[in-house]
Amino acid sequence: MFLVERALRSILRQDILPEKVILLDQNNDGFLDLADDLKSNSIFEQIVCNxxxxxxxxxMILKHNISQDWIVFCDDDGYxxxxxxxIFAAILKNDPQIEVISGSILRDDNYEFYTKRHQIGGSLKKFANQKLLMGSNFAVRTKVFIKLNGFDENFGAGAFYGSSEETDFAWKVYYDSRRAEFFKELQVIHVxxxxxxxxxxxxxxxxxxFGKGALVSKWLxxxxxxxxxxxxxMTIVPLLxxxxxxxxxxxxxxxxxxVVLISRYVGLLAFPAFFVFEKFQHRQEIKIST
Structure with a gap:
């Protein structure tokens, strides 16, 4: 509860307020009972999501009829x-045609960069820098998010392949030749x-x-x-x-x-096996239905 309210308050104290703040409430113990000042805020909406x-x-945003031009994502354990x-407004002013914006992440215990990659930075115009886009701090034009069909629901926390949904989305952005960039100064603080x-x-x-290995297999x-x-x-880094x-x-x-190294190769090999199995199962279902 503390982390969620910390994230929400960090939004509501911005100099430029968003038109809408949506909390996707995935709490397993029922509806999160937030502080009254948050629940009563006119721009705040809490959606129970099972x-x-x-x-x-x-x-779910794809079905929510978002009228705003931009969607900004942040995790519940970041702010x-x-x-x-x-900074976000300045980026849009300097580059009105930009379609995807990624920022850096700092640790909340020492305020150092979450990864060396974010500390070094780089341009999202290069394929090697796509992992600069992380789900806890990026923004996308609503029409682009819809056009790219959002996230692959087979990836990410809680899915069968339990990670890498943001890298998968970044690769979709890259291969669709969308205008995207990383800005180190646009910061979210994260546990x-x-x-x-x-x-x-x-x-x-x-x-x-496991998710990382499956992602690599998917795109190969x-x-x-x-x-x-x-x-x-994905082999060299964990070994080092x-x-x-x-x-x-x-x-x-x-x-x-x-564990990271072993699970990556399990995911790499598992994805094509499950892919073939799902295709076979789908064909069997078509035969049965006809």
Missing amino acids: KISVSKARN FADNYSL RPYNSNLQQSLSKAWRYG MKGKYQVFFEAIE KVIFSLFSLNIKNILINL
Whole structure:
């Protein structure tokens, strides 16, 4: 509850207020009973969503008849920097034709960049930089989100492939030649990664790795061979992290990155197998119905 209210208040204290704030309430214990000042705010809307998958929940916007030009996404465990709206407005003024905007993410424990990738930055015009777009801080023109059919609901937290929905969307944006860019100064503050106990961290590492491997497999099957370099990176990076962690005797990091590496290759191999199975099942259903 605290994290959700923190996120909402960060929006409502912006210098430029949005026309609408929508909370997709996926609380398993019933309707989130937020503070009265939040519930009574005229621009706030709380939608109860029993969709387990974050991608399915976010795609509800496709059916919500959004009239606003832009959709800005933020996780419930993140919050907007105080100058977010002013920077966002300046970006639109400088580039009125831009269609997708990605910002950086800072850790809420030390305010350092969430990843080295965000610290370095880069342009979304390059395929290698597509992972700068993260679901906890990006914006897309509503008409573009609709045109690209939102997120792939097979990916993301709560889905079978438990991660990588934002990278999948970024690749759709890239291959559809949409005007997109990353802005380091547009910041969201987020809880630090792997801040839970070892068992929970390993479970999260498996889900994220499995989704990443499946994503690479999906796009290789589409014939997008630039993704092959992603397959190389998804092997090298966790291996290097294991080696560095060995020197520091960081057992938790060693285990997490071993799980990440293994689960990525399980996902890589599992996606085509399930893809073939689903196609076969679909054909059988057509035969039965005819």
